[in-house]
Amino acid sequence: MLIALGGCALSSDKHPQTTFQPVTGFGRIIDSLFHGVFWWTMLVLVVVLVVLGYILIRFRERPDSPEPKPVYGNTILEITWTVIPSLIIVAILIPTIRGIFATQKAAPKDALVVEVVGHQWWWEFKYPSLGVTTASQLVLPVGRPLDLRLHSADVIHSFWIPRLGGKRDVNPVRQMPNGEKPPHLNHISLTIDSVGDYPGQCAEFCGTEHGAMRMMAIAVPPAEFEAWVQRMKAGQDSAALLAPQDSLALRGKRKFLSSACIACHSISGTTAMGQIGPNLTALGDRWSIGAGVLDNTPGNVAHWILDAPEIKSGIIMPGAKVKGTGGMPPTGLSESDARAVAAYLSSLSAGVAPTHKTGWAIETTVTH
Ligand code: CUA
Numbered sequence: 001m002l003i004a005l006g007g008c009a010l011s012s013d014k015h016p017q018t019t020f021q022p023v024t025g026f027g028r029i030i031d032s033l034f035h036g037v038f039w040w041t042m043l044v045l046v047v048v049l050v051v052l053g054y055i056l057i058r059f060r061e062r063p064d065s066p067e068p069k070p071v072y073g074n075t076i077l078e079i080t081w082t083v084i085p086s087l088i089i090v091a092i093l094i095p096t097i098r099g100i101f102a103t104q105k106a107a108p109k110d111a112l113v114v115e116v117v118g119h120q121w122w123w124e125f126k127y128p129s130l131g132v133t134t135a136s137q138l139v140l141p142v143g144r145p146l147d148l149r150l151h152s153a154d155v156i157h158s159f160w161i162p163r164l165g166g167k168r169d170v171n172p173v174r175q176m177p178n179g180e181k182p183p184h185l186n187h188i189s190l191t192i193d194s195v196g197d198y199p200g201q202c203a204e205f206c207g208t209e210h211g212a213m214r215m216m217a218i219a220v221p222p223a224e225f226e227a228w229v230q231r232m233k234a235g236q237d238s239a240a241l242l243a244p245q246d247s248l249a250l251r252g253k254r255k256f257l258s259s260a261c262i263a264c265h266s267i268s269g270t271t272a273m274g275q276i277g278p279n280l281t282a283l284g285d286r287w288s289i290g291a292g293v294l295d296n297t298p299g300n301v302a303h304w305i306l307d308a309p310e311i312k313s314g315i316i317m318p319g320a321k322v323k324g325t326g327g328m329p330p331t332g333l334s335e336s337d338a339r340a341v342a343a344y345l346s347s348l349s350a351g352v353a354p355t356h357k358t359g360w361a362i363e364t365t366v367t368h
Helices: 002-008 025-058 075-104 222-234 247-257 298-311 335-347
Strands: 112-119 122-127 132-135 137-141 146-152 157-160 168-170 187-190 196-202 214-220
Touching: 025 075, 025 187, 112 137, 112 157, 112 168, 132 137, 132 222, 137 222, 146 157, 146 168, 214 222, 247 335, 298 335
Parallel strands: 112 146, 137 214
Antiparallel strands: 112 122, 122 132, 146 187, 157 168, 157 196, 196 214
C-alpha cells in the first residue's frame, strides 16, 4: 500500500508523466472514464465491506447461539445481485463506447499531419507538409488540430505521452504481396491546449533497449511554431540557424561532413542526408541523446560518438573502435575529433528547447 500511495502525487512538476493532468480533449476523455470506473468500484467496495462487517458482528457465534437454520436459494436476493451489477456495467459501457469513438475519430482536414515512426530504439517525427524531420523531440503548436500517423520501421512499439492522452500501438508497415492493402495503421487526432514540455516513452516491449526509447513533445504558441519550422527548414548553413561560432565547432563541422556520419544522419541545409539514423538538425535543442539515455551535454555527445554501442546495447551506430549491430564499421574518430564533432552538433539550434534541458534522461553522465 505504501508503494501504491506513491501514485497519489499528482503534481506534473514532480511527475511529468502523470495521466491525471491531461492537456488534450483526448486525454480528458480517458481521464474522466478512469474516474468514473474508479468511483463505481469504490461504491461497490464500500457497500460490500459494510454489509460484510455488519453480518460478521451481528451473526457471530455466541455460547448460547442455536444451530443456524439452513436456507436454500433466495429469488429476490439473486435478482438484486444480478440487476445491480448489470446496471453498473451499462453505466460504465455507455461512456466507454462513446470514448472509443471519440478518440478514434478522423482528424479534421486542416489538421497538421505528423508522421510518428518507431525505430529500435528511438522516435522519428516527420512533418510532410512542412518538409521538416526531427527525432526524439517534437515541437507542436497549441490550439491547432493534430493528426499523428503512427507506424514502425521494425517491430511493434507503442506511442505514449501520458499528458497528451492514452497510449496507442505503432505497427510495422510491410510491403504486402500481390498488392494487398497494407495492415491497419493507427493514428491519433488531438489538439493541445497548454504550452509545456510533455515527456513520454515507448509503452510496448520492443527489445533490449525498450526502456530507453523515450521522447519529448514541446507545445508552443503557433507563431513560435512557425518560426521553428522556418529555422528547421533553412538549415545550418543559413543565417536562420545559429552557425557554429568557435573554431572547435567549425573543425567538428568539417570532420562531421567529411566522415561516415553523413551516410546515416541528416542535418538540414548541409550535405549530410543519411536516412538510417536520427536526423540531427538542431540537436543542441534536445533534452537528451540516445532517446533518453544521457543528458544532452557536449561531453556526453562526445562520449556517445566514441562509445555508443557500449552506452546503449544493440544499436546500429558504431563507436570509434567498436562495430555497430548489423556490421556498421567503427568510425575511427579520435577523442579530439569526437569532441570537435560534439561541439558542432551541440551548437545546432532552431530556437525551441525544453524549459529544463537536462535532468530528464536516465543518466546525467556516462558512468563507465
Ligand atoms: Cu519501442 Cu518499446
